[in-house]
Amino acid sequence: METRLSINGDTHMLDADPRTTLLDALRNHLGLTGSKKGCDHGQCGACTVLIDGRRINSCLTLACMHDGQEITTIEGLGEPGNLSPLQAAFVRHDGYQCGYCTPGQICSATAMLKEAEQGWPSYVSDDLDGAPALDGEEISERMSGNLCRCGAYSNIVDAITQVVGERA
Amino acid sequence: MTNSLTMDTPAERRRLDEMHQGLVGEPLDRPDGPLKVSGRATYAHEWNLEDTAYGVLVRATIAKGKAAIANRAEIEAMDGVLTVLTDNRFLRNPAQGTAGEAPVQSGLDVEYFGQPVALVVAETFEQARHAAQAVIFDGEAEADVPFDPEAVDPEEQEDETVDQGDLDAAMREAAHSIDAVYRTAGHAAAAMEPHCSIASWDGDELTLRGSYQMLKYNVAELADALGIDEDKVRILSPFVGGGFGSKLGISPEAVSAAIAAKALGRPVVVNMARQQVFDAILRRSETRQHVRLAADEDGRLTGIGHEALVSNAPGEEFAEPVTQSTHFLYAGESRKLGLSIARIHRTPAGSVRAPGEAVGMPVLECAMDELAEAAAIDPVELRKRNIPERHPEEDIPFSSRKYVEALDEGARRFGWDKRNRHPGGLVEGEWLIGHGMAGASRVNMLNAAEARVTLSADGHATVETDMTDIGTGTYAILSQVAGEMLGLPIDKVETKLGDSSFPKGPGSGGSWGASSSGSAVFLACEEIRKAICERLDCEESDLTLKDGTATAGNRSLPLADLLGGDDLVGEGKIEPGKTGEECAQATYGAYFCEVAVNRYTGETRVRRMTGVFGAGRILNRKTATSQCLGGITWGIGMALTEELVHDPRDGHIVNRDLAEYHVPVNLDVPQIDIVLLDERDDAASPIQAKGIGELGLCGAAGAVANAIYNATGIRVRNFPITLDKLIGELPGS
Ligand code: FES
Numbered sequence: 001m002e003t004r005l006s007i008n009g010d011t012h013m014l015d016a017d018p019r020t021t022l023l024d025a026l027r028n029h030l031g032l033t034g035s036k037k038g039c040d041h042g043q044c045g046a047c048t049v050l051i052d053g054r055r056i057n058s059c060l061t062l063a064c065m066h067d068g069q070e071i072t073t074i075e076g077l078g079e080p081g082n083l084s085p086l087q088a089a090f091v092r093h094d095g096y097q098c099g100y101c102t103p104g105q106i107c108s109a110t111a112m113l114k115e116a117e118q119g120w121p122s123y124v125s126d127d128l129d130g131a132p133a134l135d136g137e138e139i140s141e142r143m144s145g146n147l148c149r150c151g152a153y154s155n156i157v158d159a160i161t162q163v164v165g166e167r168a
Numbered sequence: 169m170t171n172s173l174t175m176d177t178p179a180e181r182r183r184l185d186e187m188h189q190g191l192v193g194e195p196l197d198r199p200d201g202p203l204k205v206s207g208r209a210t211y212a213h214e215w216n217l218e219d220t221a222y223g224v225l226v227r228a229t230i231a232k233g234k235a236a237i238a239n240r241a242e243i244e245a246m247d248g249v250l251t252v253l254t255d256n257r258f259l260r261n262p263a264q265g266t267a268g269e270a271p272v273q274s275g276l277d278v279e280y281f282g283q284p285v286a287l288v289v290a291e292t293f294e295q296a297r298h299a300a301q302a303v304i305f306d307g308e309a310e311a312d313v314p315f316d317p318e319a320v321d322p323e324e325q326e327d328e329t330v331d332q333g334d335l336d337a338a339m340r341e342a343a344h345s346i347d348a349v350y351r352t353a354g355h356a357a358a359a360m361e362p363h364c365s366i367a368s369w370d371g372d373e374l375t376l377r378g379s380y381q382m383l384k385y386n387v388a389e390l391a392d393a394l395g396i397d398e399d400k401v402r403i404l405s406p407f408v409g410g411g412f413g414s415k416l417g418i419s420p421e422a423v424s425a426a427i428a429a430k431a432l433g434r435p436v437v438v439n440m441a442r443q444q445v446f447d448a449i450l451r452r453s454e455t456r457q458h459v460r461l462a463a464d465e466d467g468r469l470t471g472i473g474h475e476a477l478v479s480n481a482p483g484e485e486f487a488e489p490v491t492q493s494t495h496f497l498y499a500g501e502s503r504k505l506g507l508s509i510a511r512i513h514r515t516p517a518g519s520v521r522a523p524g525e526a527v528g529m530p531v532l533e534c535a536m537d538e539l540a541e542a543a544a545i546d547p548v549e550l551r552k553r554n555i556p557e558r559h560p561e562e563d564i565p566f567s568s569r570k571y572v573e574a575l576d577e578g579a580r581r582f583g584w585d586k587r588n589r590h591p592g593g594l595v596e597g598e599w600l601i602g603h604g605m606a607g608a609s610r611v612n613m614l615n616a617a618e619a620r621v622t623l624s625a626d627g628h629a630t631v632e633t634d635m636t637d638i639g640t641g642t643y644a645i646l647s648q649v650a651g652e653m654l655g656l657p658i659d660k661v662e663t664k665l666g667d668s669s670f671p672k673g674p675g676s677g678g679s680w681g682a683s684s685s686g687s688a689v690f691l692a693c694e695e696i697r698k699a700i701c702e703r704l705d706c707e708e709s710d711l712t713l714k715d716g717t718a719t720a721g722n723r724s725l726p727l728a729d730l731l732g733g734d735d736l737v738g739e740g741k742i743e744p745g746k747t748g749e750e751c752a753q754a755t756y757g758a759y760f761c762e763v764a765v766n767r768y769t770g771e772t773r774v775r776r777m778t779g780v781f782g783a784g785r786i787l788n789r790k791t792a793t794s795q796c797l798g799g800i801t802w803g804i805g806m807a808l809t810e811e812l813v814h815d816p817r818d819g820h821i822v823n824r825d826l827a828e829y830h831v832p833v834n835l836d837v838p839q840i841d842i843v844l845l846d847e848r849d850d851a852a853s854p855i856q857a858k859g860i861g862e863l864g865l866c867g868a869a870g871a872v873a874n875a876i877y878n879a880t881g882i883r884v885r886n887f888p889i890t891l892d893k894l895i896g897e898l899p900g901s
């Protein structure tokens with residue numbers, strides 16, 4: 001089945017089985033292995049990518065459903081020598097260990113910052129209106145869809161906090 | 169030139185402290201970081217070899233018996249299917265850590281529900297998955313198979329037994345005593361990267377790109393399983409997406425991928441689904457632990473009992489060494505320690521991060537908390553009173569031990585003097601607040617390791633070893649050791665890992681990776697320093713290497729000039745020796761924890777946690793801190809949520825995915841405060857370093873449990889402490 005995928009600004013024509021998830025299309029067909037497969041069931045967040053700027057578990061959606069949408073993967077956020085602010089902050093704060101959850105964490109955090117800017121409340125927000133201040137607890141809650149078995153959470157929060165501070 | 173050292177005498181000359189580059193210990197960023205954060209690090213599945221076929225394993229759905237595929241022809245005729253493989257060489261379960269030989273290979277003979285018994289290979293992953301799901305077995309299931317570890321006659325592990333003095337008498341005569349049975353649930357390592365292998369053959373030579381922790385053993389295991397020579401097997405694991413023991417030994421996907429690739433004459437990738445990882449990768453055994461503590465009026469221990477029951481499948485030697493640190497952590501004349509193993513048909517058990525102490529230490533530390541309560545002594549003080557002069561069973565001295573320092577520093581930072589002293593008595597709205605602490609201890613081991621260091625003519629160095637970096641920071645620390653010894657800035661050193669064609673490292677396991685491979689690199693660099701001295705015609709003690717310049721006396725020369733176009737190669741080799749037997753080596757620490765327990769729902773939130781650790785010389789404060797953060801996070805999981813649940817009818821793991829097996833998420837973990845104590849352990853290694861990868865976990869759950877007791881007055885002796893175990897007894901409920 002033919003799908004036109006726009007990924008990190010490049011157009012790819014994918015001709016794949018309609019059962020192919022977006023994650024498997026990226027990894028097995030397009031050589032974009034930065035998005036990880038930790039569970040294949042929407043339980044871990046390792047496969048998080050951005051679709052039109054919003055975070056999504058790419059294992060839970062089929063590639064053929066995204067014809068024409070703007071997909072951003074970890075490879076599109078930055079590269080060695082030209083890292084995004086979040087990517088650089090993860091390095092500086094050791095916001096990872098094995099690194100397998102990391103692309104998902106960073107894609108997720110990238111979208112999360114925007115969600116907060118747009119005033120989306122979270123489970124721990126005191127107030128449903130107004131822009132929530134991203135303190136440690138807000139960041140932790142909003143990042144709780146991304147598991148890290150290495151247990152880098154404290155450092156992940158520190159990394160994101162640094163970027164929040166730089167933006168303020 | 170190989171510089172070999174057997175660790176027979178303590179390394180009293182602390183050579184790393186004499187160096188001038190100032191790299192070792194520094195909290196440098198990981199050199200592999202930019203690749204990881206940009207999605208460019210190549211984990212096992214990520215090599216995209218041309219013409220790769222996809223294999224999907226199929227699990228047995230009986231617990232014991234003979235499996236047979238009922239619809240093989242139908243499966244083979246499905247779209248894209250290339251082959252349906254069953255083979256007597258298929259592994260029943262992964263090899264145990266450091267086995268160096270194939271584990272049980274049982275083909276279609278099933279010994280636990282979920283055992284991988286067949287591999288379906290197809291052109292695409294979607295086709296292979298679909299076909300694998302369509303396989304029907306008409307296996308014969310045997311009846312009367314034991315699944316419950318507490319319902320069978322266990323085998324005693326004789327070599328784990330200690331019976332010293334008279335514990336029964338000590339208990340009778342004690343002013344204060346504790347006699348309690350604790351239970352801990354089975355755990356899954358649940359490394360975030362599932363087990364995956366890509367096998368490709370070139371004639372009779374196999375290359376396996378896999379996710380493995382211990383390549384020198386894995387090569388031997390894979391070769392043995394396939395019945396080929398070790399020198400025909402090469403394994404590549406430059407990046408490993410977490411291991412925690414689960415990737416110590418070669419596992420079913422590797423062998424099946426190799427067999428399929430050979431049969432099809434093309435590369436085959438087998439990536440285990442998350443559920444298959446739960447089913448077929450070695451779990452941590454559940455435990456039942458009987459603890460007895462006898463103490464005098466002042467809380468000084470006169471006796472310790474710690475007897476544990478664990479389980480494993482028939483034929484597996486591994487038994488979770490629950491009492492490993494109980495042997496030496498606390499004094500007490502009368503001692504009764506034991507370990508029994510129940511043979512049952514659940515998923516086989518093996519090493520999961522900190523085997524032994526991970527579950528043994530929290531229980532010992534809860535019992536100590538019970539004793540502190542009974543004797544009305546500060547739990548910190550109780551521990552300090554019971555630190556033995558010499559190993560209480562073997563009567564040998566201890567090497568460097570920072571237990572007291574960890575307890576004191578932790579208490580100070582945490583504000584232990586301001587803790588709640590009335591269990592159940594500190595209320596904040598709907599939350600009951602409690603404070604608890606626990607000690608940390610983990611045996612320290614060194615493992616044989618080799619490394620090669622090349623100082624190139626242009627003045628940069630390359631470290632090569634088949635050691636792995638499973639998130640532990642190996643890329644960083646080995647570069648730091650080499651840069652320190654050779655006087656090179658960090659960007660002039662590159663470390664290459666995870667290729668079995670490199671000199672044999674110790675593997676990542678048992679917390680020995682950093683100290684063992686770091687020592688091998690250190691020794692290799694000593695060899696290069698010697699060669700530099702020859703060129704400079706100076707004594708080694710007069711040589712200073714810093715920032716790429718060699719200085720001896722009043723002569724100073726850039727390394728590139730000194731090398732004059734030559735490369736210098738040094739090889740180092742470390743082996744454990746007498747210091748490992750003549751003194752008791754371990755790492756120590758302490759945890760302090762504040763929890764809030766909801767007085768209506770019983771939900772526990774960890775609000776604060778401090779961990780203080782002494783693990784010898786710290787090679788990189790940043791990555792070492794991360795190891796401790798990870799360990800404590802595991803401790804929180806073990807205390808509150810992690811539990812493998814087995815179906816009593818067939819033993820299968822009911823919660824076999826990450827939605828049902830609850831590892832801590834970000835909001836479950838507070839910003840943890842970690843302190844690394846300054847320490848040198850001369851007996852441990854020539855670089856005075858000890859292991860740190862597991863220490864953070866070895867008692868952590870005990871601190872959480874003790875804090876829950878302090879918050880609620882409820883002593884739960886059954887981990888994890890889920891809310892159902894609290895809710896009926898909450899104060900005022
Ligand atoms: S792989 Fe998609 S959520 Fe885990």
Ligand code: FES
Nearest residue numbers: 097099101148150
């Ligand atoms: S860094 Fe290993 S799982 Fe997060």
